[in-house]
Amino acid sequence: MLARAIEETGLPTAGIVLIKEHAERVKPARALWVPFPFGFALGNPDDPPFQHEVLAAALDLFKATSAPVLAEFLEDGEAPVRLLQATAARAESTSDVDADAADELTAMRGYYERWVDNHDGRTLVGLTGVPQRRWRGLIKYLQSYAAGDAPTYEEIPADMAEPRFIRLAADDLKAFYMEARMCQRPDQRNNDVQQWFWTETAAGTLLAQIAERLNVAGDDALTRAAFGIAR
Amino acid sequence: MPRLEDLTEIARQGHLNFPAFEHDDAPFVALTKPLSEARLALVTTAGLHLRGDEPFVNNDQSFRVIPSDTPARDILQSHTSIGFDRTAFMRDVNISFPVDRLNELVEQGAIGSLSTNYYSFMGALRNPKQVEEETGPEVARLLIADGVDAVLLTPT
Numbered sequence: 001m002l003a004r005a006i007e008e009t010g011l012p013t014a015g016i017v018l019i020k021e022h023a024e025r026v027k028p029a030r031a032l033w034v035p036f037p038f039g040f041a042l043g044n045p046d047d048p049p050f051q052h053e054v055l056a057a058a059l060d061l062f063k064a065t066s067a068p069v070l071a072e073f074l075e076d077g078e079a080p081v082r083l084l085q086a087t088a089a090r091a092e093s094t095s096d097v098d099a100d101a102a103d104e105l106t107a108m109r110g111y112y113e114r115w116v117d118n119h120d121g122r123t124l125v126g127l128t129g130v131p132q133r134r135w136r137g138l139i140k141y142l143q144s145y146a147a148g149d150a151p152t153y154e155e156i157p158a159d160m161a162e163p164r165f166i167r168l169a170a171d172d173l174k175a176f177y178m179e180a181r182m183c184q185r186p187d188q189r190n191n192d193v194q195q196w197f198w199t200e201t202a203a204g205t206l207l208a209q210i211a212e213r214l215n216v217a218g219d220d221a222l223t224r225a226a227f228g229i230a231r
Numbered sequence: 232m233p234r235l236e237d238l239t240e241i242a243r244q245g246h247l248n249f250p251a252f253e254h255d256d257a258p259f260v261a262l263t264k265p266l267s268e269a270r271l272a273l274v275t276t277a278g279l280h281l282r283g284d285e286p287f288v289n290n291d292q293s294f295r296v297i298p299s300d301t302p303a304r305d306i307l308q309s310h311t312s313i314g315f316d317r318t319a320f321m322r323d324v325n326i327s328f329p330v331d332r333l334n335e336l337v338e339q340g341a342i343g344s345l346s347t348n349y350y351s352f353m354g355a356l357r358n359p360k361q362v363e364e365e366t367g368p369e370v371a372r373l374l375i376a377d378g379v380d381a382v383l384l385t386p387t
Binding site: 003004007008010012014018019026035038043044051052059062068081082083085086119120121164174175189193 | 246324
């Protein structure tokens with residue numbers, strides 16, 4: 001849709017698309033369908049030659065003399081097609097997570113900081129804006145919320161609804177843990193990291209409990225927040 | 232996306248029933264010069280923005296400006312979902328936003344130059360009417376004013 005809007009305003013576009021069936025309906029001018037899962041638009045992370053192959057195929061579409069063009073990139077990437085979900089992972093788990101999430105977070109911090117150092121300061125943590133030195137308080141608040149209490153938390157911006165804040169906090173926690181884990185266990189990828197997070201960490205257990213609490217309320221806004229946290 | 236037949240039934244039905252706008256034909260503007268002489272812009276629907284920018288919310292039809300020389304460490308992603316694995320983007324910004332690859336193509340002479348700014352929208356919009364009529368054309372006009380010749384779009 002965005003591609004059409006840009007093309008109609010006067011600029012040629014070429015786009016990578018992940019769902020061929022949608023591109024067939026929307027009909028952007030030039031689209032390259034790729035067989036990779038969501039999150040892997042250029043195929044494989046840390047694989048410049050492969051990414052260049054995908055890019056070359058997309059940029060080649062600018063040679064087209066009419067539209068629509070829907071080309072296909074047929075080489076598969078490394079990522080698994082199906083993303084492991086929290087419920088499935090936890091249903092088959094025999095792990096018994098006994099740690100406190102705040103202590104666990106402290107224990108993971110060294111790995112997280114090394115990950116950030118190794119990635120030129122890059123991290124996906126930062127959506128809530130709560131400084132990490134105050135994350136013990138954030139964890140305490142989330143634990144209280146998960147337990148069914150009605151905690152107040154001074155870091156929630158005045159103009160932000162609580163479910164929205166919880167969702168952003170969940171995304172920050174996941175990023176912290178998953179980046180730390182990929183530093184701790186560089187051999188683990190994709191669903192290995194999901195499996196570990198949802199079944200072996202107190203933070204994963206905490207987020208699953210929060211999603212449960214949001215879901216049972218029967219409120220649309222809360223259900224939407226839960227849907228983004230764990231399913 | 233992988234072939235829909237490889238997905239779970241619930242995921243497959245979710246994608247098939249997603250309200251993608253249907254059209255009979257496509258707009259077409261020809262690129263009138265070789266890419267090696269063209270100025271290229273990158274526009275993504277990965278929900279990216281600068282650290283400190285307002286995060287996107289669901290069905291957010293606004294856009295964010297990302298200067299094309301922004302270091303990767305200053306880019307965050309607020310399009311998140313249990314529907315996709317963010318570990319790839321944690322490892323490598325280029326998986327959705329191939330800034331390093333485009334810089335390499337300019338160095339190799341395959342692309343003439345890159346736009347001053349890149350632009351980012353939220354993904355998974357269920358009714359992108361405002362993108363279609365307002366914010367999408369607005370970004371196109373900003374790119375035209377920057378002398379851009381062609382636009383590459385990338386999803387999450």
